[in-house]
Amino acid sequence: MMVGNRLGRPVGAAEGAERYGPLTEPRWVRWLLTAVALGFLGLFLVVPLVLVFTKAFAGGWAAYLEALRDPVALAAVRLTLLVAVLTVPVNLVFGLAAAWAIAKFRFRGKNLLITLIDLPFSVSPVVAGMIFVLLFGAQGWLGPWLSAHDVKIIFAVPGIVLATMFVTAPLVARELIPLLQSQGDDEEEAALTLGASGWQTFFRVSLPKVRWGLLYGVVLCNARAMGEFGAVSVVSGHIRGLTNTLPLHVEILYNEYQLTASFAVASLLTLLALVTLVLKSLIEWKTSRSR
Numbered sequence: 001m002m003v004g005n006r007l008g009r010p011v012g013a014a015e016g017a018e019r020y021g022p023l024t025e026p027r028w029v030r031w032l033l034t035a036v037a038l039g040f041l042g043l044f045l046v047v048p049l050v051l052v053f054t055k056a057f058a059g060g061w062a063a064y065l066e067a068l069r070d071p072v073a074l075a076a077v078r079l080t081l082l083v084a085v086l087t088v089p090v091n092l093v094f095g096l097a098a099a100w101a102i103a104k105f106r107f108r109g110k111n112l113l114i115t116l117i118d119l120p121f122s123v124s125p126v127v128a129g130m131i132f133v134l135l136f137g138a139q140g141w142l143g144p145w146l147s148a149h150d151v152k153i154i155f156a157v158p159g160i161v162l163a164t165m166f167v168t169a170p171l172v173a174r175e176l177i178p179l180l181q182s183q184g185d186d187e188e189e190a191a192l193t194l195g196a197s198g199w200q201t202f203f204r205v206s207l208p209k210v211r212w213g214l215l216y217g218v219v220l221c222n223a224r225a226m227g228e229f230g231a232v233s234v235v236s237g238h239i240r241g242l243t244n245t246l247p248l249h250v251e252i253l254y255n256e257y258q259l260t261a262s263f264a265v266a267s268l269l270t271l272l273a274l275v276t277l278v279l280k281s282l283i284e285w286k287t288s289r290s291r
Contacts, residue, residue, distance in 0.1 A: 056267040073249060076246050084225045091165060132153075132234075159236070172214070
């Protein structure tokens with residue numbers, strides 16, 4: 001039963017919605033909050049992006065293309081792509097398997113597994129790089145054995161790949177775990193009841209349900225793999241043309257006061273970040289529509 005108030009309007013859900021709605025604040029408060037948010041984004045996002053491209057093209061198109069065509073820069077691009085190609089599929093398989101085990105099964109050590117997955121989030125990338133140096137370096141635990149068998153990990157591509165895998169390991173799993181936990185098992189149980197095998201249920205029922213979350217995690221993992229600096233800087237050795245990824249190459253150019261070249265190469269990473277944001281927005285929009 002609705003009860004009228006002194007203004008003659010019913011007291012109920014409508015009044016509650018008006019009282020706690022998002023537009024009940026005075027107009028000047030809304031304008032102030034919007035201005036603060038836009039000012040913050042402009043200062044810390046738009047202005048740096050504009051400065052990167054302004055500095056990159058300060059010497060004109062010829063200088064920009066020359067910086068990107070440099071053999072050392074091309075080698076850094078190839079190494080960055082190679083690291084991403086090797087890292088993302090491994091973390092895709094690991095993240096999917098770990099998320100599936102955590103969300104669908106109960107077993108001893110489940111909390112430990114979750115803690116280990118979150119470990120790269122709590123450890124500094126530089127510390128992670130130092131761990132690999134202590135393990136595989138010349139004076140590390142496995143260093144003498146690796147040297148005796150002519151296996152080189154630190155200051156070589158394998159060390160860069162391992163360090164990148166470590167820092168990007170949680171991204172796919174952490175995206176899928178809450179998604180799988182929220183979906184339940186009703187559709188899988190129905191498929192199994194109708195005679196589908198375990199693999200058929202996985203590929204035709206379970207995987208399609210999480211495809212957008214999986215793609216979201218892959219996009220984030222790829223962006224982090226290409227832009228990782230701290231861990232890679234420790235294990236790479238900064239060998240020009242061999243172990244320098246794009247972020248390391250940008251640092252070297254900047255330290256050598258080759259500002260136009262450094263910003264030209266940095267613009268590639270900036271474009272990667274923008275593409276990642278666009279893909280992230282598209283995936284979020286697609287996910288919201290599919291619900």
